[in-house]
Amino acid sequence: MARGGQRQSGARRGGNGQRRRVRPGDNEGIIPVLARTVREVENAVGKGSVMPSVRTKFQVVALLARDERTRVKQDNTLNDSRRAEQLKRLDGIATILATTAARDSTLFTLLDEHAEISESAKILKREMLEEAGLEAPEEAETEVVEDALPTTQRQVVPQSVISRQLANPFLVPDFTHARQVRAKARRLSGWELLGPLFRSFEYAGPGAAACMPLPDLETDPGAFKAPDGLELMPHQAQLVASAAAGHRTFLLADEPGLGKTAQALLAAQAADAFPLLVVVPNVVKTNWAREAGLWTPQRPATVIHGDGHGVDGFADIVVVNYEVLDRHVGWLGDFGFRGMVVDEAHFIKNKQSQRSQHVLHLSEKIRARAGAPLLMALTGTPLINDIEDFQAIWEFLGWINDKVPLGDLMEALEETGMTPQDPGFYPAARQSVIDLGIVRRRKVDVAADIPARRVADLPVELDDEAGRSIRAAERELARRLVHRYDSAMATRSSGPVLEGIDRELVRRVAGWEREDSSTKTGENVFGMLRRIGQAKAGLAADYAAQLARSVGKVVFFAKHVDVMDTAEELFDKRGLRYTSIRGDQSTKHRQEQIDSFVNDPEVKVVVCSLTAAGVGLNLQVASNLVLAELSWTDAEQTQAIDRVHRIGQAEPVTAWRIIATQTIDTRIAEVIDRKAGLAARALDGAGEDVATSVDVQLEALVALLTDALEERAAA
Structure with missing residues (x-):
């Protein structure tokens, strides 16, 4: 206690609870001790020596470097220049640790935040702190808890879960039958x-x-x-x-x-x-x-x-x-x-x-x-x-x-x-x-249980920056449509005055927006759909990779080249062999890509352009396909599925359609499905017109404007 009391008068407390002597110069404190020790570890590993004592030094340097980084960031007595200088020196130590571990991969386990700290490591840690003029914090007694699992500082408990616990005071179960015998x-x-x-x-x-x-x-x-x-x-x-x-x-x-x-x-x-x-x-x-x-x-x-x-x-x-x-x-x-x-x-x-x-x-x-x-x-x-x-x-x-x-x-x-x-x-x-x-x-x-062909929607959530940007653009498009609608209502000079939403005017406003694709006031529906396709490209490719690993060959369809590029980059990273069918290929190269997918068992995926590969191909070696982007018509979607669902196909075919939730993607999918029913009835002689891409675009904008007007009315 006397020794600690003497130190306290000439020390300042760091952000992590350590007391540090006030010493001028860069050769004082913990960083020089860490630098010397990490060089010792580097030299030992370079000579092929990874003895227990070397591993202990490696782990202790990592632990103290983390603590010192935290202290430097929280130390209000340091000016910005001094703080940046010390963080740079710590980065140098971290770099040596990483390059040293690269020579012996077993050292990486010691860098894990949950790695066990041996008694010898605790002793060395105290010795290094004392050498640096720091007072080692007392080790807190830890209670040994059965089934304890290392946790991170990011642990959270949602407030509604706390409410449930308070509302169910007798939720704790009976442990008498807990363990499996x-x-x-x-x-x-x-x-x-x-x-x-x-x-x-x-x-x-x-x-x-x-x-x-x-x-x-x-x-x-x-x-x-x-x-x-x-x-x-x-x-x-x-x-x-x-x-x-x-x-x-x-x-x-x-x-x-x-x-x-x-x-x-x-x-x-x-x-x-x-x-x-x-x-x-x-x-x-x-x-x-x-x-x-x-x-x-x-x-x-x-x-x-x-x-x-x-x-x-x-x-x-x-x-x-x-x-x-x-x-x-x-x-x-x-x-x-x-x-x-x-x-x-x-x-x-x-x-x-x-x-x-x-x-x-x-x-x-x-x-x-x-x-x-x-x-x-x-x-x-x-x-x-x-x-x-x-x-x-x-x-x-x-x-x-x-x-x-x-x-x-x-x-x-x-x-x-x-x-x-x-x-x-x-x-x-x-x-x-x-x-x-x-x-x-x-x-x-x-096979007798399931349809010969089905479309299965796979909703995905765009919860990154791209997704937030897309939803913001969609809100702006809705605001623009509402503004046009209000302007039209204010300037109309004839016709009955209607209560509520004028459905006929809504369709006219949607038609104006669809035709005015060159507007400079915001993003149009075509650009928005392309951005949605780009944002879900990685998710669609990830699911295709999972399918390829599970069931074999998969056909991946996309509308835009950049979506195809993203998918192929992911397949490369996963070590998944693929071929590609695009519009800019020669006839010979295109056939080579098709033959490779069909005949080579190691080629698991073919990445296809909807426009270039939607017709004239036989890809029935696969029974699963992924539609990464929505088509503008059911006919285009059906043509893609029919590359797999053909005479001679021995298995039921599933088309996995990737849908971005909370975006206009969901509305377009609903419109396509609704129009597909009308088209089927038209082919059966019911007198309906077969749906076109113009219908889908118009109906999607009608739905977007109608939702915005109904939300405003309910507010």
Whole structure:
């Protein structure tokens, strides 16, 4: 205490609680100590020496450099010049750390903010602080909490969630049935079992089952009806019936296009697994909320964006994307969920990633609290490829931990009466895993259940700067339309005076706007649609890449060259081979691109221009296509789909239409679909005119102006 008291009189307190001596010159303080030590580490690694003492120095330099950066930024006694100088020196230290770690990649783990700090590292840290003339802060005693998960400073708890907790004081569940009982290995004691389990899927012979036994709907039809206006297909109803019968863990690996989202939602309803947590990629989280509104309309859903300010804490279905899970993992673990769905579950295959750790933590918390929750992992990735990637998924479902099989799986393996030394163990082990809840159906297997051709809308949210700019431009266009409408109303000299909205005048104003495409007062509808296409290009390409990884070849359609360029850049980054069909290609080069896509199994995607590739091509080697941008007519959209949906196509075709929510994109999609119905009736002899692109543009502007006028009237 005397030593600390002597220091206090000649020190100033930094922003991180350290007391620093006031010493002039750049050779004083912690930075010179860090610079010398990081050079020692650099030299040692350069000579191939990465001993524990070197690793300890590396980690301590990183920790102290972070602390010093925080202190420098918060120190009000420094002028701007001095602060910039010290931050520059710290950047130099950080650069050496990064280049040194590049020589030995194992050092990168020490840079993680959650990396364990050894006792020797704590001692070295104190010694370096004392050498720099700093007083080491006292180590706070930390309480060891079971199932503790490293969290970040970005952790948040939305206010509505706090309100729910206050309104439900008895929400805390009974922990007496929390932990899954680990079955004791008897004959298999001492055997390493996870490796043989994984290999059992590689050794599967022809005709081996890939799906658990499911209820026979003919003998046990159940009472699983879809909401009014929707149809539950037989293969979907089988899984829902299994959940109703008490099955609670599923690895649902149906091919894309077979309605996994609907199956998951209806299974949760059959199992009464609400509240339900749904973890998804960002590109599909809006679609999940939309599907929940369709399939489980009596169960309100909420989507977590950013820090969750708009979250409905009383919702039954909570949808969160992987990218923001780290901010919310704390309160989600205590929310009282009785079910959890992980969509595109191959996203968690790397157990070292933060997203995987958070998902596994939440699964453990939910299993502990609910006893027998509904847990569903959804993925279209074939199970026979890189089966070890599915270890994290099996852990999420509670079938295994990181060392051994658990519960029912261990019991099933014991009941085989065999060990991994017996050849018969492998097919029996594989079936034991499948019976736990693997459900895998292909389109060709359930072709009778699904339409030969369908268009599936995939709503995406443009929540970046481009999206905000587009919505602002749309509001400006609406204001311009309203101004034109008001001016026309003020200057009309004949005709009846109407109350409310003059629908005829609305159509005339929309027509003027469509014709006046050269206006200088703001963006027109054509430019806006192009900007929307550019903004959703990356999201559309990301989904196409997921499809290619899951089901094979995919056709990607876009209207504009820059959207095609963005998609091809993403495919390059993903290491995904593709070909391209554009309007500026020679006939020979175009045919080479087509042949490469059709004949080369390594080429997964063909990127097509809607105008250049919309006719005259046979791409039926694929059964999935992505429409990254909307057409102006249903005919143009149909022509694109018909490149895949042709005579000779053996599988049902799904066209995934990417729709930007909260923009004019949604209105245009609705108009196209409505006009498509009129066109069909016209071809059937009903006397309707076939829709044109002019109709679509006009109707979209009519809808935009009508909405703006109705909002004004309601205000």
